[in-house]
Amino acid sequence: MIPINHPRRESLLIRERLVDGVKEGYVALQGLMAHGRGECFDYLIGEVTIDEALNAERAAVAALLLARNPVISVNGNTAALVPRDIVELAELVNAKVEVNLFYRTREREELIARVLRENGAKEVLGVGDDASCVIPELFSERRRVSCRGIYVADVVLVPLEDGDRTEALRRMGKTVIAIDLNPLSRTARAASITIVDNVVRAIPNMVKMARELRAKPREELEEIVRGFNNDENLRRVLMHISRRLMELAQRGVLLEFPKDSKTA
Numbered sequence: 001m002i003p004i005n006h007p008r009r010e011s012l013l014i015r016e017r018l019v020d021g022v023k024e025g026y027v028a029l030q031g032l033m034a035h036g037r038g039e040c041f042d043y044l045i046g047e048v049t050i051d052e053a054l055n056a057e058r059a060a061v062a063a064l065l066l067a068r069n070p071v072i073s074v075n076g077n078t079a080a081l082v083p084r085d086i087v088e089l090a091e092l093v094n095a096k097v098e099v100n101l102f103y104r105t106r107e108r109e110e111l112i113a114r115v116l117r118e119n120g121a122k123e124v125l126g127v128g129d130d131a132s133c134v135i136p137e138l139f140s141e142r143r144r145v146s147c148r149g150i151y152v153a154d155v156v157l158v159p160l161e162d163g164d165r166t167e168a169l170r171r172m173g174k175t176v177i178a179i180d181l182n183p184l185s186r187t188a189r190a191a192s193i194t195i196v197d198n199v200v201r202a203i204p205n206m207v208k209m210a211r212e213l214r215a216k217p218r219e220e221l222e223e224i225v226r227g228f229n230n231d232e233n234l235r236r237v238l239m240h241i242s243r244r245l246m247e248l249a250q251r252g253v254l255l256e257f258p259k260d261s262k263t264a
């Protein structure tokens, strides 16, 4: 039980969801390490959605709405953290949902598909024999994708994707949208649109944006995508972090305590 007044309750509850996912067998142990890495960068960013993230999220939603064949890729962490919002986003932008695992086992594929179906997904690709196409240049189980999904997609949203696979998808000519709190990861640097935000904030934001943007004319969506520059946006993210750390370094970060508790 996490105390109701614990100052980091929200963050601890999120960790519990991943731990539950491990116990239920669909979050990989490595997913816990990936999450810890994400938390570290979230501290540096300030645990909020910064303007640069909002810009990328908006461009991403516009790109998904414009796509002929959009696919949202789902791994264990994403299924544990934002299953309902993923399904809702997929419906709003008319995207397919595909289970896409770095550590692929039949059991985890099926468990994740079940989580998604319990959250309203009608069809889930990438399970069992459905994942029979391969991403060129990759090896092992992680190259397998659905022939009806990621393999033929023009735009792929990959929350928490591995860098190597992001690069391979780009080489296949796809528009790759990544959500990654680490602006320096290979994933962040290889994606076409990089959203530096926590998936627990990014996906709900994108659901709201999709509700608004789906009513807009194509030209307006094209304008949003054209106006987005990933290189510039990522550099602004780094500037945000640098500026924030400089300000904190100047102001100080110590928590305050009553004078009498001081030992010095």
Ligand code: ATP
Pocket: 034, 035, 036, 037, 038, 039, 041, 160, 161, 162, 163, 164, 179, 180, 181, 182, 184, 185, 186, 187, 188, 197, 198, 199, 200
């Ligand atoms: P890369 O292979 O891209 O260079 P990596 O090996 O560190 O980076 P992976 O393990 O492949 O990364 O993927 C995990 C990534 O997901 C990390 O960069 C981490 O910052 C990010 N991440 C983890 N949890 C979240 C989250 N909740 N929201 C957004 N990003 C997250």
Ligand code: MG
Pocket: 162, 163, 164
């Ligand atoms: Mg990696």
